[in-house]
Amino acid sequence: EDQVTQSPEALRLQEGESSSLNCSYTVSGLRGLFWYRQDPGKGPEFLFTLYSAGEEKEKERLKATLTKKESFLHITAPKPEDSATYLCAVQAVRGGATNKLIFGTGTLLAVQP
């Protein structure tokens, strides 16, 4: 069964204190791995897509990496505005076209000034 597990469930950082969020996955053929940010009262907002092991993508203080079993979202020198829930999702290759995303339960990040 395809599955996504995120850790930790919650993370509290001081402003400027770098850290990483983990997304472990098991899937029958990975088409793509997606990272989203979700603010309270809002829908998930797309951050990155990763397609193959070794791939990396960056946006401001965020950097996403991918291996064959997990992805990391590295946050460098975070600011309070980076506080949000970060969601990881995978899209599997299946027989027949489908666009299904399988989500983890997210990491709630709080960055204190």
Next chain:
Amino acid sequence: EAQVTQNPRYLITVTGKKLTVTCSQNMNHEYMSWYRQDPGLGLRQIYYSMNVEVTDKGDVPEGYKVSRKEKRNFPLILESPSPNQTSLYFCASSFLFQPQHFGDGTRLSIL
């Protein structure tokens, strides 16, 4: 502005009273989907549509209906709502295999 619009944003209703949550997108996406988000369970897919008149069940379809008569609209119908359908609902759309764009959610409470 490219967006997915859901209405209503909040609804409190009673068991058995039929309701519809509307979803509209202005990006000409062929794919649309409904999710529910519950604490500790994450986002789970209810129904999806690959194009007009093409819909299929997701992981938790029981108690829900959908229709896709136009490309831009994908309403979610609860014909006889029950308390276990109290949840936060999200509509999403995309081109096939591209990142999905989400609406801002509908918080539904069924008493």
